[in-house]
Amino acid sequence: MVQVSLIELGQVGDYEIRLLKVFKTVVECGGFSAAETVLNISRSTISVHMANLEHRLKLKLCSRGRSGFALTEEGAIIYESVRRLFSQLEDFRSTVNALHVQLSGELKLVASDTISLDERCQFPLVLSEFCRQAPDVFLQFETAPMSDIERMILNGEADVGFIPYHRQLDGLIYHSLYEETCYLYCSDRHPLFAETEDEIIRQGLVNARSVQAGIQSNPEVAIQMVGLQKAATAYYYETRATMILSGAYVGFLPEHYAARGVDEGKLRKLLPHERCYKLGIAAITHQFGRLNKPRDFFMRLLQSKVTR
Template identity: 55%
Template sequence: MKKDLKVKLGQVGDYEIRLLKVFEAVVECGGFSAAESELSIGRSTISIHIANLEERLDLKLCRRGRGGFSLTEEGIEVYELMKGLFSALESFRSGVNALHVTLTGELRIIASDAICMDPKLKLSDTIARFTEAAPDVNVLLDVKALNDIERMILNDEADIGFIPCHRQLSGLDYRTLYLDPCHLYCGRAHPLFDAKPSTTLLAQVLTSKVVHAGIHTSPEVGSQLSDMNKAAISYFYEARLAMILSGAYIGFMPDSYVERHVEAGELRALVAESKHYALEVVAITRTHGRANRARDLFMDLLTDR
């Protein structure tokens, strides 16, 4: 009958490991005498070690006498359990050693439109610091639509995603990075570009054609658009900006993205006191999955600013 070794043995420390190593040598050498040269200790000392192990386990492990050396049924089982223990220890040792090996492979980063160049993210600076710390890791950076980024992170097709937070999906971790203020803009060719603040300006804005992303990004964005004339859809900021600059449409844009166009006199914000919102920009990673040291290092550098 099998005994519960945990009850008798308790914790396995260095002393127990040494005793088990002696037992391993005795079994694999075929007896006490044969194990002397392997262990570089005398037979009497070996006998004491085995006796101590049997006492700690409260099990008879081997028979020795005129009939020679042999294992008991319990000794055979302990030997098999011991091999599993030593294998696990070796795996642990190898795993820890691997943590000190130079990082290699790929780090796959994917971002939503316009986030890559947002100065608040400081992505270029983080990439520079990362490549200095892990020069053998290839960084792959791409831009995709918001829903594609979530899918790719969940499917382990990418390691880190940067998106405006619009929902919380199971299986993803969300780390808030910053808020991105957005206002309603029109181009110089639009009839409202030179309009003076007045009580009727908001009414004119609400009837003007608006270009928008065409997806639900947050309740705040939906609320801002609910009373407006949604006349065109353009998901990516670059294309939406072109439509706003045409003078045919107005539209919401991140302030940081259009700053140079505002300074150049090509865009102006309309009714800024009432038409504005802030996008919460987050980094998303998988909640579960294999360890990814390159991803963890990048995230540490990203948030250590």
């Protein structure tokens, strides 16, 4: 393993921090050209900054030429150190912001499929009140798969996540919000749509093509998949519903999500007393996360408004 010494670097000031930011961006963009737009400086200026950084560190950090951009072994080590450095600086900034009486800084939310639009979460009401009382907080709200959300919370990339509760991971706190019921549906294009006899439906499901989420979930969900022919996967409810509506597949959907299709006569529950399962919906936060007043205030608002 290469041993990197920063003894000769001397004091790290604003200029050195700027050079390290340039280096980090170049690495994450995969080269000088791609970093031009992000940094809003020319490739020649980036090259000068990189040369100055290498001169100060007395290390060759990367190679760039016809073969493309690549980190040296020393460059990879420096990049990991730089990434940790800026993460610690962000922690420091967030801690300072959290200590002020007035809420400021950023709040990063990330939700699994359809949760943000579920009226039981009361997100419009919560966000309206949050923005009224914390106008200086910059909000970021994204959608991602469950496994990504768990990782983002654990890595400090997001502050609050919203997922179906399907397992307990160390390092996460699960705040129960409400319970979701999922049923097996077919569309009006499917042969089982007009069938009235339960036994005929049971027999028909043996050969029916089903679309499933494609992920490992809790045991109750796994039990419901027994006997169904897995013919396709679609993680997001929107794409899964589209495949069910085609008439080629049956599949599970949350009751609230499928309600409109049922009301319009396009979807039907199949064996609702047998083919169903429940999912608890939870907000997750980092068990050992840094002091974060915007996050804590948001959670208090959410738990006071949520409809169970």
